[in-house]
Structures are given as C-alpha cells and as structure tokens.
Amino acid sequence: MQVTSPVREPLVLRRIHEEKGKPTTYHDVTNDICRQVEAAPNIRWIIGMAISLIVLGWGSYTLYRTWFFGIGEWGLNKTVGWAWDITNFVWWVGIGHAGTLISAILLLFRQKWRTSINRAAEAMTIFAVLCAGTFILMHMGRPWLAYWALPLPNTYGSLWVNFNSPLVWDVFAISTYLTVSLVFWYIGLIPDLATIRERAKNPVARFIYGLLSFGWDGSAKTWARYEMVALVLAGLSTPLVLSVHTIVSFDFATSVIPGWHTTIFPPYFVAGAIFSGFAMVLTLMLVTRYVFKLEPYITLGHIESMNKIILLTGSIVGIAYMTEFFIAWYSGVPYERYAFINRMFGPYWWAYWSMMTCNVISPQFFWFRAMRRNIYVTFALSIVVNIGMWFERFVIIVTSLHRDYIPSSWTMFWPTYVDVGDYLFTFGFFFTAFLLFAKFLPVVNMAEVKAVLKSSNEDSAKHYIEEVPAKEEVVNSSLSSEKTEER
Amino acid sequence: MAHSKEPKKFLVGIFDDEDVLIPAVKKLRASGVKIHEVYTPYPVHDLDVYLGYKRSRLSKAAFIFGATGTLLAILMQSFMLGFSWPMNIGGKDHLAYPDFVPVTFELTVLLAALGMVATFLISNNLGPGKQALMFDPRSTDDKFVMAIELEKNHQFTQMQIEELLLQHGVSEKPKEKEV
Structure with missing residues (x-):
C-alpha cells in the first residue's frame, strides 16, 4: 500500500512575469536575479536612493554636532543618563538578529524556505549592527577614544579593561557578531558573484566581480568544503546570536536599577530581537519582492512562515511583559512595584501602552491564515511591530531611570532635534547601504535556490502526487542502497 | 588548480540534470574512467562521495582554532x-572565572570562524x-x-570516452579543451 504524505507548499513558483505559466528553470533563476545587477537602476530605486541620501545628509549634520559639541546636544540629564542612544542601539542590534536566525538557525533546522531570503536578511544584519555601533561610538562622548574599550597595553601603567563588566563583554560580543556575520554573508556570496562574473559583458564589471568572486570555479570539491564551512559557521553563529542579545540584556540586568534587575532579561531580549528582526526583514523583502519582481522566489508561503515566527516570538515577548509585572508584585520590593506601576500609569504611560498594543495585540492577527498570507496586512504589521519594539526599549530604559531613589531628582527625558537627527542618520545609512547592496549584489542566493528548485517547484510537487509514487520510491531506494555499498 | 606549462587535454561533458549526472558519475567511475572534476551551479548532494573524495577535515580545523581561542x-x-x-573590588577574587x-x-567563536574560513580559502x-579555471562558463x-x-585515462581512446559520455546522457556532444 502506498501512503502519500501531503506535499509541502513549493518554494519556487512557475513563471509569473514573462512566459507566464511555464516552469521556472535554473537559467530563469540566474536571469531573474542577475537582471537587476546588470541593468541600469530603475526609477523606483533612484527615488529610494535620493530619499535615503537626503535623510543621511540631515543625519550627518546632527552627527557632526554630536561629534564636535558632545552629548550635551542630546536630551540627557543627570537622572536619565541613557535614553535615546541606548534605545536605538538595542533596537538596531535586535533587528540584526533575524538575519543570523534565518541563515544559521534555520539552516541547522533544515528549513529550506530560508534559501531565498537569507542573503538579504544577512545583509540587513550587517547594516543594522553597523547602525547600532554608531550609537555605541557616539554615546562614549569622545568617540575618537573608542579603542580604550579594547584590552590594549597603554601608557597609564597597563590599566586593563575590566573583564567583570558587561559593557566590556558587549564590546567583544558585538564585534565578534559583526565579523562572523560579515564572513558568513560573504562566503555565501562568492558562488553567485562567480555567476555574475561569467555573465558580465562589460570588462570593468568582469574585472570587479572577478576580483570579488575569489576565483570560484564551482568544482565538486570546493562545493563539498563550502557546505562544510556553511554548516560549521551556522553551528557557531547559532549560540553566538543568542549570546549577543543575552549580553546586551546583561548591560541592564546586572545593574541594581528597579525594572532592569531581572533574571528574565536574556530570553526576553532574544525573543524580542527575533521578533523585531523578522518584522524588518518583511518590511524590506516585501518592497524588494515588488520592485525586483521576485514573486516566484519569495512566495506567500515564505511570508507566512515568517509571520508564524513573528506570532511565536511576539507571544513570548507578551508573556515576558506579564511575567515581569507579576514578579515585581510578587517580590514584595516597593521600588520594583513602583517602577512597574510607574511604567503603566506614570508620565510615560503612552509609551508603555504603545508598546503593549504594537507588540502584544497586533501580532495576534497572525493566528488567521488569511492575515498571514495578506501582503498589505503583513507590511502594515511589520512596521507596527518595529514601532512597538522601539517603544519597548524606550520604556525599559527611560521609565526605569527617570524616577530614581531620590524623588527630588525625578525628571523627564525629552529628545532634542540632535537625538532625532542621529536616529535618522542610521536610517539613512541603513537604507542607502541596503539599496546599494540590492543594486550591485544578487539579493537572492541563486545557488541555494537552484539547489531546492528541482525538489520543490510547483511542478515537481504536482508530479509527486499525481504520478506513480511507487516508481519513484523504487528508484530512490535502489539509489540509496548503491550509495551505502559505495561508502 | 595550478597552471602547468604543458597544456593538458581535457574532454568536457555537459549535463542538464543532476539526476542524470550522478548515475553517469557512478557508471563512468565503475568502468574505470578517472574524472578530473565536476563543476556544478549549486552544491549537488553527495556528489563528492560519488567522486570518491575524502570527507573534508575543515570541521577539525575549526575545532582547533576554536580551542586556541578559548585558551x-x-x-x-x-x-x-x-x-x-x-x-581589589570589595575583596573579591581577582580571578573571577x-x-x-x-x-x-566570543573569542572561541571568532577564532573558530575566521580560522576555518581562512583554511577554506587557502x-x-x-x-x-585568483583566476578561475572554467571549462564551460555555463557551469x-x-x-x-x-x-x-x-x-590520465590511457586505457581508453578519446572516442571511447566520448562514447561512454554519450551513453550516459550528456546533453551536448563532448568537446575537447586544452588547458
């Protein structure tokens, strides 16, 4: 008796734009992805770039003010010594986490739907971590002395950095994360750069892509080692990505500030990071998919999978909020209790309730399949989630600080235009970098999509159901027995 | 692949499908043909096993680099x-492991990743x-x-190998290439 399991949704669809309805071939994959690299930039790209550069320009002005006049330009005061800067830092680092989750954790879990989104998500990770780094540098006040955070011998009698401090752990965590993500991303790019090199007609392009593709020839030996490298890097990146946001949360959790001094922080921060990261991936990918006509590769199935992760992590974050609140009451510590009541009903109530609405209520729409597969709902909610996650960091940081142990020092934090401008600078940088990436490098990993094309396209799935699975099975089993013999 | 001075003669067979390629690799090797290398657009599962390559030791290299980082x-x-x-911080141990x-x-991960990737590239x-040796750009x-x-296949004539390739499903007539 033959038992056929329900076939999974195909990862690659038939042709949609040209030769509508025909099966997508390997060559189509190459053409579709290389086209945007080879063609002149289209008008939508130019408009996007112009807006990004204007934002970047304005942000550069405020960043210049921060650099030359110091962080007195910000809205910080004696009571609230960390606010906008660290909020943005944590927000950007969190966004970065989705890229590593897609490229590393989903690889270990053999989730094949990662293949068409991993490249762009990893690029997003790198740019987001660079944005986060901007705030770390600037909040030091004298950014040109940033290297003091490294354990270097110095003229002050070799006074080393303090390895007991989470801030030093952060230096190591963030820089390792950036380096490893960059390496992982670039190794994945090499085969695709070789494809572009072989297609390039312009000698300058051929030279540049030739240089970038490191002389890749796609031999079986290289591929086998490449896969080994990808697997080990994924195995290394998985604990790395979890450690990074854990260490970021230690910046708060190891202090004695009510509202920060919480053991739940590491898992709560990691879930929140993945939550906001996936939202950013969706925001970017839905636009990229539309502009570059990538519908056959980034299907509704991909979007649905990402929305499921948003639903899961969003719900974890929701439970964490409630747990925190419960523990504040249960601890019996009046300062803890006050910190949480102040969050909900104090002067920053609007930030707290924005966070609750955006992060806990809005993802619940994704319980419904129709919502998960609706592009407009997904796009809107992806932005809502990122607003919510920004407020989460703002709530944690500012509301815990602004009313400290001495009521006479209670005060409020309001951002200045320089605060806002510095945030816009990172936005400008992020989108400029992403647009440059999307123009000059392949946004979808061609080699990996080709690797799943045969087993998971619309026609293979159909073929698998309709035509004699018995025969297929016989062939497969004979192949595998031969293989074991050979081994 | 280092370029030697004497040009070497290769026969290049082109396949359209991995499911034709794999049986062909097996049968050619079974009949005694030594395959120089197979170039593919994406990693074909277990192709290295069928070609008789040893398992890569890169993971061991990664472990050694990682252990160095830890130490x-x-x-x-x-x-x-x-x-x-x-x-002296509140009388606590200096060595707070x-x-x-x-x-x-972090340093373990950093060294393992960078070390392994460097080993891979080298x-x-x-x-x-570096220049790639491409037998056919469509690969x-x-x-x-x-x-x-x-x-390296003295026991066969060129015709015989061509014949074998055609038998096992190449999509185009095998061509000669000197490198």
Whole structure:
C-alpha cells in the first residue's frame, strides 16, 4: 500500500512575469536575479536612493554636532543618563538578529524556505549592527577614544579593561557578531558573484566581480568544503546570536536599577530581537519582492512562515511583559512595584501602552491564515511591530531611570532635534547601504535556490502526487542502497 | 588548480540534470574512467562521495582554532586581571572565572570562524585576484560540467570516452579543451 504524505507548499513558483505559466528553470533563476545587477537602476530605486541620501545628509549634520559639541546636544540629564542612544542601539542590534536566525538557525533546522531570503536578511544584519555601533561610538562622548574599550597595553601603567563588566563583554560580543556575520554573508556570496562574473559583458564589471568572486570555479570539491564551512559557521553563529542579545540584556540586568534587575532579561531580549528582526526583514523583502519582481522566489508561503515566527516570538515577548509585572508584585520590593506601576500609569504611560498594543495585540492577527498570507496586512504589521519594539526599549530604559531613589531628582527625558537627527542618520545609512547592496549584489542566493528548485517547484510537487509514487520510491531506494555499498 | 606549462587535454561533458549526472558519475567511475572534476551551479548532494573524495577535515580545523581561542581568552583575562594589574573590588577574587565566560565564548567563536574560513580559502586556492579555471562558463548558471583528463585515462581512446559520455546522457556532444 502506498501512503502519500501531503506535499509541502513549493518554494519556487512557475513563471509569473514573462512566459507566464511555464516552469521556472535554473537559467530563469540566474536571469531573474542577475537582471537587476546588470541593468541600469530603475526609477523606483533612484527615488529610494535620493530619499535615503537626503535623510543621511540631515543625519550627518546632527552627527557632526554630536561629534564636535558632545552629548550635551542630546536630551540627557543627570537622572536619565541613557535614553535615546541606548534605545536605538538595542533596537538596531535586535533587528540584526533575524538575519543570523534565518541563515544559521534555520539552516541547522533544515528549513529550506530560508534559501531565498537569507542573503538579504544577512545583509540587513550587517547594516543594522553597523547602525547600532554608531550609537555605541557616539554615546562614549569622545568617540575618537573608542579603542580604550579594547584590552590594549597603554601608557597609564597597563590599566586593563575590566573583564567583570558587561559593557566590556558587549564590546567583544558585538564585534565578534559583526565579523562572523560579515564572513558568513560573504562566503555565501562568492558562488553567485562567480555567476555574475561569467555573465558580465562589460570588462570593468568582469574585472570587479572577478576580483570579488575569489576565483570560484564551482568544482565538486570546493562545493563539498563550502557546505562544510556553511554548516560549521551556522553551528557557531547559532549560540553566538543568542549570546549577543543575552549580553546586551546583561548591560541592564546586572545593574541594581528597579525594572532592569531581572533574571528574565536574556530570553526576553532574544525573543524580542527575533521578533523585531523578522518584522524588518518583511518590511524590506516585501518592497524588494515588488520592485525586483521576485514573486516566484519569495512566495506567500515564505511570508507566512515568517509571520508564524513573528506570532511565536511576539507571544513570548507578551508573556515576558506579564511575567515581569507579576514578579515585581510578587517580590514584595516597593521600588520594583513602583517602577512597574510607574511604567503603566506614570508620565510615560503612552509609551508603555504603545508598546503593549504594537507588540502584544497586533501580532495576534497572525493566528488567521488569511492575515498571514495578506501582503498589505503583513507590511502594515511589520512596521507596527518595529514601532512597538522601539517603544519597548524606550520604556525599559527611560521609565526605569527617570524616577530614581531620590524623588527630588525625578525628571523627564525629552529628545532634542540632535537625538532625532542621529536616529535618522542610521536610517539613512541603513537604507542607502541596503539599496546599494540590492543594486550591485544578487539579493537572492541563486545557488541555494537552484539547489531546492528541482525538489520543490510547483511542478515537481504536482508530479509527486499525481504520478506513480511507487516508481519513484523504487528508484530512490535502489539509489540509496548503491550509495551505502559505495561508502 | 595550478597552471602547468604543458597544456593538458581535457574532454568536457555537459549535463542538464543532476539526476542524470550522478548515475553517469557512478557508471563512468565503475568502468574505470578517472574524472578530473565536476563543476556544478549549486552544491549537488553527495556528489563528492560519488567522486570518491575524502570527507573534508575543515570541521577539525575549526575545532582547533576554536580551542586556541578559548585558551588565549582565558590566559589573557587571567593575566590582565589576576597578575598584571590586580584590582581589589570589595575583596573579591581577582580571578573571577565565571565573569570570564562571555569574552572566552566570543573569542572561541571568532577564532573558530575566521580560522576555518581562512583554511577554506587557502585550501581551495580562493582569494581576491585568483583566476578561475572554467571549462564551460555555463557551469555557474544551469549546466553540470564534467572534465576528464585524457592523459590520465590511457586505457581508453578519446572516442571511447566520448562514447561512454554519450551513453550516459550528456546533453551536448563532448568537446575537447586544452588547458
């Protein structure tokens, strides 16, 4: 008796734009992805770039003010010594986490739907971590002395950095994360750069892509080692990505500030990071998919999978909020209790309730399949989630600080235009970098999509159901027995 | 692949489908043909096994690099905080090993990743400015390209190998290439 399991949704669809309805071939994959690299930039790209550069320009002005006049330009005061800067830092680092989750954790879990989104998500990770780094540098006040955070011998009698401090752990965590993500991303790019090199007609392009593709020839030996490298890097990146946001949360959790001094922080921060990261991936990918006509590769199935992760992590974050609140009451510590009541009903109530609405209520729409597969709902909610996650960091940081142990020092934090401008600078940088990436490098990993094309396209799935699975099975089993013999 | 001075003669067979390629590789090797290399647009599962390549030792290299990172990180932190400039913080131990875990972990990962990738690039002769030896440029697009060095297959004539390739499903007439 033959038992056929329900076939999974195909990862690659038939042709949609040209030769509508025909099966997508390997060559189509190459053409579709290389086209945007080879063609002149289209008008939508130019408009996007112009807006990004204007934002970047304005942000550069405020960043210049921060650099030359110091962080007195910000809205910080004696009571609230960390606010906008660290909020943005944590927000950007969190966004970065989705890229590593897609490229590393989903690889270990053999989730094949990662293949068409991993490249762009990893690029997003790198740019987001660079944005986060901007705030770390600037909040030091004298950014040109940033290297003091490294354990270097110095003229002050070799006074080393303090390895007991989470801030030093952060230096190591963030820089390792950036380096490893960059390496992982670039190794994945090499085969695709070789494809572009072989297609390039312009000698300058051929030279540049030739240089970038490191002389890749796609031999079986290289591929086998490449896969080994990808697997080990994924195995290394998985604990790395979890450690990074854990260490970021230690910046708060190891202090004695009510509202920060919480053991739940590491898992709560990691879930929140993945939550906001996936939202950013969706925001970017839905636009990229539309502009570059990538519908056959980034299907509704991909979007649905990402929305499921948003639903899961969003719900974890929701439970964490409630747990925190419960523990504040249960601890019996009046300062803890006050910190949480102040969050909900104090002067920053609007930030707290924005966070609750955006992060806990809005993802619940994704319980419904129709919502998960609706592009407009997904796009809107992806932005809502990122607003919510920004407020989460703002709530944690500012509301815990602004009313400290001495009521006479209670005060409020309001951002200045320089605060806002510095945030816009990172936005400008992020989108400029992403647009440059999307123009000059392949946004979808061609080699990996080709690797799943045969087993998971619309026609293979159909073929698998309709035509004699018995025969297929016989062939497969004979192949595998031969293989074991050979081994 | 280093370029030798004497040009070598290769026979290049082109396949359209991995499911034709794999049986062909098996049968050609079974009949005694030595395959120089197969070039594919994406990693074909277990192709290296069928070609008889040994399992890569890169994971071992990664472990060694990682262990070096662990050791260096522990030594560095112990030296700096324990011996070079011990600080009395509330009478606590200078060597607070639990506090050294995060940095030790990060350096382990960093060295393992960078070391393994460097080993990968060096062992495959990859790097900026390296030239790829392409038997057919379509092997980075949609074709599976098999290269057979004629000199290393003395027991067969060129015709015989061509015949074998045609029998096992090449999509185009095998062509000769000198490298």
